[in-house]
């Protein structure tokens with residue numbers, strides 16, 4: 001796990017070097033010291049609840065309608081009424 005993290009850091013930074021090592025160690029130490037948990041790998045899409053039907057839908061399928069967040073079904077129904 002930590003090796004994987006290190007490799008990610010090195011890839012992000014471009015190369016492995018002393019500065020990166022110190023930053024990496026300091027970050028890990030800070031995480032331990034503060035009792036933080038490493039963030040879980042980000043999910044690509046967050047799930048958002050449709051304002052109209054309450055269905056949870058992937059963020060990329062949510063359409064904004066004024067300040068309502070609608071799932072595709074509700075969005076299409078809304079558009080049908082609007083036209």
Ligand SMILES: [Zn+2]
Nearest residue numbers: 015017019020
């Ligand atoms: Zn460097």
Ligand SMILES: [Zn+2]
Nearest residue numbers: 050053071074
């Ligand atoms: Zn809906």
